[in-house]
Amino acid sequence: MGARTGKEYIDGIKKRKTEVWIHGEKVEDVTTHPAFKNVVESVAGLYDLQHEKPEKMLYTSPTSGKKVGLSFIAPKTKEDLFKRREMHTEWATFSGGMMGRSPDYLNTSIMAFGTASQFFAQEGGGSDQFAKNAAKYYEYARENDISLTHTLIHPQVNRSMLTQSEQKDPFLSARITRKTQDGIVVNGCRLLATLGGITDELVVFPSTINRTPGTIDDPFAFAFAIPNNTPGLKFLSRESFDYGKNKWDHPLGGRFDESDAIISFEDVLVPWERVFVCESTNICNRTYAETNAVIHMTHQVICKNVVKTEFILGVVISMMEAIGIDQFMHVKEKASEIMVILEVMRSHLYKSEHNAKIDQYGNMTPDFEPLNAARNWFPKMYQRMNEIIKILGASGLMALPTEADFSNTDVGPLVHRYTQGANMNGEEKVQLFRLAWDISISAFGNRQALYEYYFFGDPVRMSNAYYDGFDKKPYKDMVTNFLNKAKKEAGILS
Ligand SMILES: Cc1cc2c(cc1C)N(C[C@H](O)[C@H](O)[C@H](O)COP(=O)(O)OP(=O)(O)OC[C@H]1O[C@@H](n3cnc4c(N)ncnc43)[C@H](O)[C@@H]1O)c1[nH]c(=O)[nH]c(=O)c1N2
Numbered sequence: 001m002g003a004r005t006g007k008e009y010i011d012g013i014k015k016r017k018t019e020v021w022i023h024g025e026k027v028e029d030v031t032t033h034p035a036f037k038n039v040v041e042s043v044a045g046l047y048d049l050q051h052e053k054p055e056k057m058l059y060t061s062p063t064s065g066k067k068v069g070l071s072f073i074a075p076k077t078k079e080d081l082f083k084r085r086e087m088h089t090e091w092a093t094f095s096g097g098m099m100g101r102s103p104d105y106l107n108t109s110i111m112a113f114g115t116a117s118q119f120f121a122q123e124g125g126g127s128d129q130f131a132k133n134a135a136k137y138y139e140y141a142r143e144n145d146i147s148l149t150h151t152l153i154h155p156q157v158n159r160s161m162l163t164q165s166e167q168k169d170p171f172l173s174a175r176i177t178r179k180t181q182d183g184i185v186v187n188g189c190r191l192l193a194t195l196g197g198i199t200d201e202l203v204v205f206p207s208t209i210n211r212t213p214g215t216i217d218d219p220f221a222f223a224f225a226i227p228n229n230t231p232g233l234k235f236l237s238r239e240s241f242d243y244g245k246n247k248w249d250h251p252l253g254g255r256f257d258e259s260d261a262i263i264s265f266e267d268v269l270v271p272w273e274r275v276f277v278c279e280s281t282n283i284c285n286r287t288y289a290e291t292n293a294v295i296h297m298t299h300q301v302i303c304k305n306v307v308k309t310e311f312i313l314g315v316v317i318s319m320m321e322a323i324g325i326d327q328f329m330h331v332k333e334k335a336s337e338i339m340v341i342l343e344v345m346r347s348h349l350y351k352s353e354h355n356a357k358i359d360q361y362g363n364m365t366p367d368f369e370p371l372n373a374a375r376n377w378f379p380k381m382y383q384r385m386n387e388i389i390k391i392l393g394a395s396g397l398m399a400l401p402t403e404a405d406f407s408n409t410d411v412g413p414l415v416h417r418y419t420q421g422a423n424m425n426g427e428e429k430v431q432l433f434r435l436a437w438d439i440s441i442s443a444f445g446n447r448q449a450l451y452e453y454y455f456f457g458d459p460v461r462m463s464n465a466y467y468d469g470f471d472k473k474p475y476k477d478m479v480t481n482f483l484n485k486a487k488k489e490a491g492i493l494s
């Protein structure tokens with residue numbers, strides 16, 4: 001098949017008839033349901049983009065010779081990494097970085113698992129079969145441009161240091177309940193599938209960050225990929241933040257609300273050929289790090305977040321000019337904070353690509369140090385950027401009539417006049433400030449803030465892992481040497 005168009009993506013999920021529930025109802029067709037149809041259109045727009053800019057978005061498949069999505073390319077040179085950056089940047093620009101799950105995010109992980117497939121053959125009854133499965137799944141996803149969602153974490157029942165087996169209901173978290181000749185049977189619940197219900201397939205991998213260190217919990221330790229319409233699988237979606245308003249009123253929520261779903265498994269049979277890890281806590285704990293999937297994914301994330309920062313900077317500067325506050329010192333200081341965030345993020349990306357090295361799987365792999373620092377830092381900076389929008393926007397973020405008010409013959413002229421800015425008319429100013437509101441205040445905007453804070457894992461546990469993994473010795477030695485020199489110069493002999 002090769003790289004799909006938007007229409008092919010929509011036809012695919014329409015036919016699939018995944019069991020999706022929202023607002024107390026079973027969804028007949030996600031492509032027409034009000035909660036999903038706009039975001040489905042946006043995802044379709046991303047797939048179309050592949051064909052609008054084929055030179056940036058596609059490459060020739062090494063197996064079929066067809067044109068496939070560049071988000072699947074295994075980078076072998078630094079030029080490949082630069083091309084990957086340009087492709088991620090294109091996907092992100094489509095939504096101003098507001099779609100965390102443009103398909104390149106998970107395509108990148110599947111590329112990493114597939115090219116590092118030997119990792120899955122290591123132990124735990126894995127045998128070569130699991131390695132073959134991972135390699136085959138990569139090829140299948142690439143050649144058919146399969147859209148993916150993923151679910152990594154256990155339900156938030158009791159987060160004290162209990163394993164899943166020790167929870168009051170040890171059968172609540174998704175676990176292997178049976179193994180048959182055909183595959184593994186899974187029952188229980190997993191969180192949290194963004195884009196869940198509007199993709200073709202579900203990838204179930206373990207979160208590293210959420211695991212209780214040093215514990216073994218094998219019935220819960222697995223990895224696999226299955227079609228979303230596998231019998232027994234339900235997507236239980238959160239309330240939609242797409243309120244069905246027009247896209248002028250809700251420029252982000254009306255287009256990019258990706259939805260998040262709880263996943264329910266009821267006697268779900270996962271065929272053996274789709275299993276990558278089976279009952280191995282040890283393999284699960286090492287998967288993201290040792291396949292280098294986390295590095296390639298972070299590369300995508302930082303590309304996306306550079307675009308998101310550019311977009312927010314553009315909004316903030318436009319707001320400042322719109323209400324004539326761009327000459328005030330504290331206002332410029334706040335905008336410059338965003339400029340600094342942008343340059344820091346770009347620099348981390350640059351270093352990661354220019355220091356890239358071939359890894360044990362033959363992939364040109366970015367330097368993780370700057371990427372890891374950026375992924376630990378940006379979640380906090382994103383909250384600050386939202387705060388800056390609110391501080392600078394003030395009442396302008398609430399004095400926001402709708403498009404219907406503007407086109408009403410009674411009040412239209414009034415709102416047009418009363419909402420004008422220093423350098424733009426009322427309609428232009430309200431459109432700009434509605435965008436700022438949708439970034440920082442609306443349900444959509446607040447979900448974005450929560451997403452940026454948490455999607456890669458709990459920042460507290462991430463920063464602790466960062467601290468523990470950091471090579472601290474050179475810095476301690478530096479200080480010891482400095483103090484020893486001072487001691488010597490003071491004539492103190494030890
Ligand atoms: C909008 C959005 C979208 C997504 C996701 C989240 C959000 C908010 N996620 C889930 C994401 O991976 C998850 O939020 C983080 O890993 C954090 O886990 P919990 O939400 O369970 O927080 P958790 O319940 O673990 O933490 C809650 C609070 O308790 C503290 N805490 C808990 N346990 C602790 C411990 N052991 N030590 C110290 N502090 C502890 C935390 O610091 C935090 O403040 C997801 N996942 C996924 O698989 N696929 C997806 O598509 C998405 N999408």
Ligand SMILES: O=C(O)Cc1ccc(O)cc1
Nearest residue numbers: 207208209288455456457
């Ligand atoms: O759990 C991990 O180690 C990394 C990770 C976190 C979130 C995600 O979506 C994918 C991988």
